[in-house]
Amino acid sequence: MKNRVFIHDHVVPTCLVLAFVLASIPCHTALSQVILDGQEKIKLDVPYEPSSKEVVGAMLEIARVGDTDVVYDLGCGDGRIVIAAAQKKGARGVGVDLDPERIKESLENARKANVADRVEFFQQDLFQTDIGKATVVMLYLWPEVNLKLRPKLLRELKPGTRVVSHSHDMESWEADQTMTSSEGHRVRLWVIPANVTGRWEWSMPGEKERYVLKLSQQFQKVSGTFQSGPDEISIKNFELRGDRLQFTVERSFNGQIQTLRFVGTALNHIMKGTEETMPRAAQGKRTWKANRIPSSMEPLD
Structure with a gap:
C-alpha cells in the first residue's frame, strides 16, 4: 500500500510514543496497537492508495506464499494483503500502518474474513518495526521510501526472505523476478541474499x-x-x-x-x-x- 510512511522530520509528541516489542504471532485473536482517540492527528506523507485485488493476487503469487509463511505488510492500509495471505494461503500476517483509522479498518476486515486468529495489526513507524520474523515482506511505498528502507531489509531479514514491491523498484538492487498483473501493474520480487563478502x-x-x-x-x-x-x-x-x-x-x-x-x-x-x-x-x-x-x-x- 502506498501510504502511511513515517517521515522522521514529522515531530510526534512524546505522549504518542508507545513502547512495544513485537512478540511472536498469536494463534487466538487479531491484535492491534492503536493510538487513542482524541490525541493529535498524525500527518501522513502520502494519501491512502490501496492495491487492487488483482495486484494483491499477483503479489502473493510471485512470492509463492504458503501456509508456513509469516507475511509482513509495511504500510498495510486496510489490511487486505495480510488478510488475503491468511485467507487464501493459510499464512500468518502482520500489518503495520501509521494511520489509526486504517488499523481499525484492518481489524474489522480481519474479523469479517474469519482470519482474526492469524493476523496482527500495529499502528507504528515501519522504520522502527522489528521485521526479523518475516518470511515475506510486502511493500507499496514511494520510490524514495523503498531506498530508505533497503538497508533495514538487508540488515534485519534472514537470507531467503522474499520482498515484494508493487510498482516501485530498489534502484541498483535489481529484482530477481518481475511480473505484470492483469491490470498492467508491475510487481517485483527480491530474495534477501546471504552476505558472503x-x-x-x-x-x-x-x-x-x-x-x-x-x-x-x-x-x-x-x-x-x-x-x-x-x-x-x-x-x-x-x-x-x-x-x-x-x-x-x-x-x-x-x-x-x-x-x-x-x-x-x-x-x-x-x-x-x-x-x-x-x-x-x-x-x-x-x-x-x-x-x-x-x-x-x-x-x-
Whole structure:
C-alpha cells in the first residue's frame, strides 16, 4: 500500500510514543496497537492508495506464499494483503500502518474474513518495526521510501526472505523476478541474499595447500578470486539465492584444465557444501567447509 510512511522530520509528541516489542504471532485473536482517540492527528506523507485485488493476487503469487509463511505488510492500509495471505494461503500476517483509522479498518476486515486468529495489526513507524520474523515482506511505498528502507531489509531479514514491491523498484538492487498483473501493474520480487563478502579459508582432506576465496558482492551479484598455492584465479558463474550458492573455478592441473564446481550454503561466517572435479576425479564429490575471517566482511548496503 502506498501510504502511511513515517517521515522522521514529522515531530510526534512524546505522549504518542508507545513502547512495544513485537512478540511472536498469536494463534487466538487479531491484535492491534492503536493510538487513542482524541490525541493529535498524525500527518501522513502520502494519501491512502490501496492495491487492487488483482495486484494483491499477483503479489502473493510471485512470492509463492504458503501456509508456513509469516507475511509482513509495511504500510498495510486496510489490511487486505495480510488478510488475503491468511485467507487464501493459510499464512500468518502482520500489518503495520501509521494511520489509526486504517488499523481499525484492518481489524474489522480481519474479523469479517474469519482470519482474526492469524493476523496482527500495529499502528507504528515501519522504520522502527522489528521485521526479523518475516518470511515475506510486502511493500507499496514511494520510490524514495523503498531506498530508505533497503538497508533495514538487508540488515534485519534472514537470507531467503522474499520482498515484494508493487510498482516501485530498489534502484541498483535489481529484482530477481518481475511480473505484470492483469491490470498492467508491475510487481517485483527480491530474495534477501546471504552476505558472503570477505576472505574465506579452508583445507581439503589429504591436501597440503590451503584454499582461499576472496569475495565482493553487490546484493545478489558476487565476484571474486580463488587461490590454491601461488595462483589466484577469478571464479566463474557465481550464483547466489538466499543462503544457497554455487560457483566454478578453472585451473591448470598436471598440464590439463581442471574445473572445480562448488555447491553449498552460507550461514554467518561458515560456508559449506560439496566440490566436484571435472573431468571427474576418482574420489567423486568431496565435502568442504570454509570459515570467513570476520573482519573481512563488508555491509551489503
